[in-house]
Amino acid sequence: MNVTARKIINDPVYGFITINQPLIFSIISHPYYQRLRRIQQTAMGQLVYPGAVHTRLHHSLGAYHLMSCAVAELRSKNIEITREEELAVKAAILLHDIGHGPFSHALEHTLVQGVHHEQLSLKIMHVMNEELNGQLSLAIRIFTNDYHKPFLHQLISGQLDVDRMDYLTRDSFYSGVSEGVIGYDRILKMLTVHEGDLMVEEKAIYSVEKFLVARRQMYWQVYLHKTVLAAEKMLVKILTRARELHTRGEKQLDTQSALDFFLGGFDGNMNIENLEKFCSLDDHDVMHAIKRWSGHTDPILSLLCRRFLNRQLYKCKIQAAPFDPAFIAEKENEVIKKFNITAAEVHYFSFTGEASNTLYQTRDEKINILFRNGEVKDISEIDNALIHQNLSAPVKKNYICTLT
Amino acid sequence: MNVTARKIINDPVYGFITINQPLIFSIISHPYYQRLRRIQQTAMGQLVYPGAVHTRLHHSLGAYHLMSCAVAELRSKNIEITREEELAVKAAILLHDIGHGPFSHALEHTLVQGVHHEQLSLKIMHVMNEELNGQLSLAIRIFTNDYHKPFLHQLISGQLDVDRMDYLTRDSFYSGVSEGVIGYDRILKMLTVHEGDLMVEEKAIYSVEKFLVARRQMYWQVYLHKTVLAAEKMLVKILTRARELHTRGEKQLDTQSALDFFLGGFDGNMNIENLEKFCSLDDHDVMHAIKRWSGHTDPILSLLCRRFLNRQLYKCKIQAAPFDPAFIAEKENEVIKKFNITAAEVHYFSFTGEASNTLYQTRDEKINILFRNGEVKDISEIDNALIHQNLSAPVKKNYICTLT
Amino acid sequence: MNVTARKIINDPVYGFITINQPLIFSIISHPYYQRLRRIQQTAMGQLVYPGAVHTRLHHSLGAYHLMSCAVAELRSKNIEITREEELAVKAAILLHDIGHGPFSHALEHTLVQGVHHEQLSLKIMHVMNEELNGQLSLAIRIFTNDYHKPFLHQLISGQLDVDRMDYLTRDSFYSGVSEGVIGYDRILKMLTVHEGDLMVEEKAIYSVEKFLVARRQMYWQVYLHKTVLAAEKMLVKILTRARELHTRGEKQLDTQSALDFFLGGFDGNMNIENLEKFCSLDDHDVMHAIKRWSGHTDPILSLLCRRFLNRQLYKCKIQAAPFDPAFIAEKENEVIKKFNITAAEVHYFSFTGEASNTLYQTRDEKINILFRNGEVKDISEIDNALIHQNLSAPVKKNYICTLT
Amino acid sequence: MNVTARKIINDPVYGFITINQPLIFSIISHPYYQRLRRIQQTAMGQLVYPGAVHTRLHHSLGAYHLMSCAVAELRSKNIEITREEELAVKAAILLHDIGHGPFSHALEHTLVQGVHHEQLSLKIMHVMNEELNGQLSLAIRIFTNDYHKPFLHQLISGQLDVDRMDYLTRDSFYSGVSEGVIGYDRILKMLTVHEGDLMVEEKAIYSVEKFLVARRQMYWQVYLHKTVLAAEKMLVKILTRARELHTRGEKQLDTQSALDFFLGGFDGNMNIENLEKFCSLDDHDVMHAIKRWSGHTDPILSLLCRRFLNRQLYKCKIQAAPFDPAFIAEKENEVIKKFNITAAEVHYFSFTGEASNTLYQTRDEKINILFRNGEVKDISEIDNALIHQNLSAPVKKNYICTLT
Secondary structure: HHHOOOOOEOOOOOEEEEEHHHHHHHHOOOHHHHHHHOOOOOOHHOOOOOOOEEHHHHHHHHHHHHHHHHHHHHHHHHOOHHHHHHHHHHHHHHHOOOOOOOHHHHEEEEEEEOOOOOHHHHHHHHHHHOOOOOHHHHHHHHOOOOOOHHHHHHHHHOOOHHHHHHHHHHHHHHHHOOHHHHOHHHHHHHHEEEEOOEEEHHHHHHHHHHHHHHHHHHHHHHOOHHHHHHHHHHHHHHHHHHHHHHHHHOOOOOOOOOOOHHHHHOOOOHHHHHHHHHHOOOHHHHHHHHHOOOOOOOOOHHHHHHHOOOOOOOEEEEOOOOHHHHHHHHHHHHHHHOOOHHHHHHHEEEEEEEHHHEOOOOOOOOOOOOOOOOOOOEHHOOOOOOOOOHOOOOEEEEEEEEEO | HHHHEEEEEEEOOOOOEEOOHHHHHHHHOOOOHHHHHOOOHHHHHHHHHOOOOOOOOHHHHHHHHHHHHHHHHHHHOOOOOOOOHHHHHHHHHHHHHHHHHOOOHHHHHOOOOOHHHHHHHHHHHHHHHHHHOOOHHHHHHHOOOOOOOHHHHHHHEEEEEOHHHHHHHHHHHOOOOOHOOOHHHHHHHHHHEEEEEEEEEHHHHHHHHHHHHHHHHHHHHHHHOOHHHHHHHHHHHHHHHHHHHOOOOOOOOOOOOOHHHHOOOOOOOOOOOHHHHHHOOOHHHHHHHHHHHHHOOOOHHHHHHHHOOOOOOEEEEOOOOOOHHHHHHHHHHHHHHHOOOOHHHHHHHHHEEEEEEEEOOOOOOOEEEOOOOOOOOEEHHOOOOOOOOOHHOOEEEEEEEEEO | OOOHHHHEEEEEEEEEEEEHHHHHHHHHHOHHHHHHOOEEOOOOHOOOOOOOOOOOOHHHHHHHHHHHHHHHHHHOOOOOOOHHHHHHHHHHHHHHOOOOOOHHHHHHHHHHHOOHHHHHHHHHHHHHHHHHOOOHHHHHHOOOOOOHHHHHHHOOOOOOHHHHHHHHHHHHHOOOHHHHHHHHHHHHHHHEOOOEEEEEEHHHHHHHHHHHHHHHHHHHHHHHHHHHHHHHHHHHHHHHHHHHHHHOOOOOOOOOOOOOHOOOOOOOOOOHHHHHHHOOOOOHHHHHHHHOOOOOOHHHHHHHHHHHHHHOOOOOEEEEEOOHHHHHHHHHHHHHHHHHHHHHHHHHHHEEEEEEOOOOOOOOOOEEEEEOOOOOEEEHHHOOOOOHHHHHOEEEHHHHHHHO | OOOOOOOOEOOOOOOEEEEEEEEHHHHOOOHHHHHHHHHHHHHHHHHHOOOOOOOOHHHHHHHHHHHHHHHHHHHHOOOOOOHHHHHHHHHHHHHHHOOOOOOOOHHHHHHHOOOOHHHHHHHHHHHHHOOOOOOOOOHHHHHHOOOOOHHHHHHHHHOOOHHHHHHHHHHHHHOOOHHHOOOOOHHHHHHEEEOEEEEEEEEHHHHHHHHHHHHHHHHHHHOOOHHHHHHHHHHHHHHHHHHHHHHHHOOOOOOOOOHHHHHHOOOOOOHHHHHHHHOOOHHHHHHHHHHHHHOOHHHHHHHHHHHOOOOOOOOEEOOOOOOOOHHHHHHHHHHHHOOOHHHHHHHOEEEEEEEOOOOOOOOOOOOEEEEEOOOOEEEHHOOOEEEEEHOOOOEEEEEEEOOO
16 A cells, blocks of 8 residues: 555544545445435435435445444454455445435335335445456445355444444434434444354443434434424425326426436336436435426425425324324315315325334344353343333334425 | 424534524525525535535524624623614524525636625515515614624624634534634623724634634635635536537526526526526536536536536646646646647636635734723734734635646 | 623533622632532542543532523523522522532541531531621522422422533543433423423423433443442541541541541531531542551551552442352452451451442432423323333442452 | 453543553553542643643543554554554653652642653653563653654654643643644644654644644643633742741641652752652642641741632733833732731742743754655745744743732
């Protein structure tokens, strides 16, 4: 390595992020990666938290930084990670979200129907791997958990992976929701590997508790905040309406971007050509479309678009119990009258749904604590656990959104 | 005031911003204000500092918060500010940047030629004032320095105004350039009014020095960073090329937004109708246009657009001395050969210019220090001043940008 | 108020603390208050967390600052607090810990036996009230909950009082234990008063949860950390031994401070004269005594002192279950053999005990949440409460300390 | 290294400090090092900045942490530092302040006359080196600049050493004086070695400027703040008076600590025996003495002590010009009258002096900037330098202290 091939990036969250390997440079300067600069990490979170305008690119750089730290920590504990593995695991984390489309999760199953973003990430990695002459092969094996050191995969995707550590840290930092701050540095210092699996040392128990509580807080305060929810549902309804009009052959919808294809011709077959189209999409296409459609002749589409742009969102109510059918019907009648729409169209103006969040799923996931005496226990099984069985069930809440 | 009319907004910079007056609510929920959500504060700063993606809306909310603090501080020193004045000065600071167009300063004189953003802010304030039945009249008088308490205007626009305090604080926060951090809270605590003018108390000398040094740092490290400069110049060149093609009647350029009008038919007359068009513009229109034009048949336009999107920018060099004409000619020949262009087109690919920054202009501006004995001195006149006459001349640097 | 009577104090935690009332100046400049500068807030916490060397004075100034914020918030919600009440509640919080002796809680029942620090605070307040010609009378009524607005007392002493808010915030800040950070600013913004009692608004639920979890974390990670516990128990044992020797008439113990009196002649009667003696004590007296005693002829006293000074502490083990009597006996035999001591002296070298912490006591204390519909619920009764009945029982842990 | 021999220490400034070498453990657990826990870093700074109560131990741990970072950065730039050199340079920085006495600089030439703290540090290192069987030999060579890689010494003691980086960072953090914050992390990233000497890369110019400006700010706002100055001068006067009384054979002064020796019998010969006495001293001895002397029969000594304890300090005035002799005489007459003292005693109650601070001494010290083209320039010689010749002369200010 020579000195000029070293770059440091300022990051308000971690201070500096160092890049010093040619492959990492190649990935970051790739147009597919640069595209992530144009996709906001928390979608409509910024309508409630004006600071939360950070991007997928920034998140993946942050996760890459934490991965560098994690590798250094594990090595200092004599856990072997070769230079090739280090490079692979860093490449994999940089690319873990490369398959996200406009507004990330908010539009995940609306825009490109039937394909999960992790599958898209994998497909794109394969395309890039060819361009990079196989330099990503090991990264792909680790990403798909097809490598004999499971802890490397767990660093990318697991209960305590660097992805979650970064997004909780970064989302709470940018939103200003201090309740979501986790002690990522302490957790990193406490990571260890036992029989091939990633664990944390006994001393990290309170940091892990805090991590899980912080996640819970971020869900209810940010990701599932009623106004954020209302905005994201409005986004979905706008695209749903556009697709409906498309089906009817409405030509005026044309937005001069690949959006036209995904709202119209796309048949679910994500071949190379379509993948390339997908990789041309970002938040700007959607926002431009909404601005354009705000003058569309379809009154439903244009109203939703105008309302969205001016932040005149659905009124949203969230509660533990399901809503009373009479109450739902009342709201539906209100919007039918107010907006002069048909019963078939009512779902654009008033609808209910379910939002859920799990503090910690004791069944499927594990955060293993390695005790000094060699014992391994799940975080929910320790003495005086804050995170216990009862809390591990998913918490479901019901919401109703109505345009007023 | 009733309790429900009180709102707090999380801000990672200041913690919480409180809104508790109906007029402030009306301004913030106005579509013209919401538009600022779609304009990035530091334009292309994010290409070097990935965290610097904060918006004009967030900046103006922040400046509003600092104004609230300043008013409270001054009142605690028995300086009279009536409730009407308080409301007016808060409204004015919220609206001080309402006239910014896409990418703020970067495109200020390119997109809408011949109109300064402060003039636009004023025009828009007048429009909103009508809608709000004159509730902004006092705000406008203070904004235009047509009010008998000059310190109120100076809080909005002066050497130590809350606008600067917020943008230095916020830009350094989001970019992670800690050298730009200022002690805004200390300066606020030290503000005072003497014979109608805004001043700072003697104890604030070091904070003011730090403020000026931080500003210098932000100029060279962020606002005029060579890569940021290269990107913003590329943006300008793209729009310049588009306008040139427009003039030739090129129809393919159409972007389905008001951009078409400002690149084509706009004659410099900012009447109500055109102002409304202007207020429909934001970053998304420009980004969508660039994405669209990256496939345009004009090779210069499409190349610049692709390069911009993929962050393959001009190579930029900055130095104190002007560049040697022979060196400039050499670079021009290189791009003519490399990109197969005419001499008339060479300025799209290689060009020079001058960037300047003034630490503190002793002639035009004043930061007055009020000493305990009643004496008033300019910051550059105090004992052992760090900020002295020599440093007050504008620092000019030359740059050359070349596509490679 | 004139300008010179306003002082701002830099505080790394809150930025600036403003003092602008003559009575507050009088309190702060009183020798009894200045004494708090010489008492460390977290006693032996600094042996594990070297940054935790902050003082009682700093904590009480911090609590005073939070009180100022709380008063401003409540007033902005139209809850009446007169200027007299404001001054009284600020004076009371400044003085709430004035009765602490050297090393605060660590020596509370060892040095001055049989008097709780809150009783001492009250006695000292009465003395100061006389000096200040009754200016503290209302403060004392509020402090003792003898005033018709209970929420004022609850701000000083309650589940969500500013005392706790400051010590959790400050102790986590100075120790660097980020898990203990609470969102004090959010809680303050959410405070309200309902039928005379202090409550928090519905929106604060997650902040309150975080507050309780953070408190739990601070207990186990700082206040009851095994090394901190070991050091504080060693301090207690040193003083216990010194008192034992005193009883035997050992004259060499003399430390030239009021310590001599409290280890010797004090009979539990805290009259004015003795109170004055108490108010001359601070950490320096204890530390000087320990340094002096480290050369004492009594081998137990001198050994404990040397070990303490050089941070060669008891080895401490903490666990949920009580220790096996056989294990305890084994440890005792070890120290008897190693240090050549009698069975009666063994408790200076090996001993067990119980440390406890309660997350939230549902029986005795209440954090009331005021819902928008006017309903009031305890934090443990809300939907999907993180803080529930099970967790509310005190958590007891057993420790064993042995000198090795 | 085994895993159990790894320890992390929470630090509010840097997050975590890692210790993982047996020699470092030996140094830290040595009684001479633990003594630094009982010496406050900024002496009387805490009388103005109540948060500034951090210790020499914490500072030296912090400098050790920055040294670890510096070594890692330099190695990543292919600058060879062997494991032995790394250990030596870390040991040396841990011990660089081991020779400080009570209240550090404040009493440096008052308590132990004629010996500089760096000489004491070296003497103590030699003593510890014997105990540690020569393990500190290389550390001592580097500390005394007797090693063929000068940059290692420059990391410990130079214009940009880790000592200064830590004390500026830590003192500004604990005092809450945000103007003193430096970008230590950026400077560390920019360190490099050229022909054996420590330099910074071109990109660090602004960070170095900020570093120098921050230092200037800390001098005038903290280290030479008029109240801090007044308190430290009072401390000096107290000890001067005690020594004077000692000379007269006053026995009542006895404080039961090594202070008695250094105020009485010490003849300037710092042999092993006396060094050991020195190493038993800390802030507690001085504070205990002052508390004791506050009841002494000498009215001057007891008055100064009482005033000091209750923070009723000299009134101090600082200005650029020397004070008018008539003004000085007036003040002296005032104290003679007020305190009924002789002319020979007047210097205990009113006196003048000179405080100085140099922003950057262009003659003696160098901060070398290594340009990309291999050129080396001093920071004061670069284009548009903020730090120029004029500012490099020492700034002297005059003070007068008077008891009122």
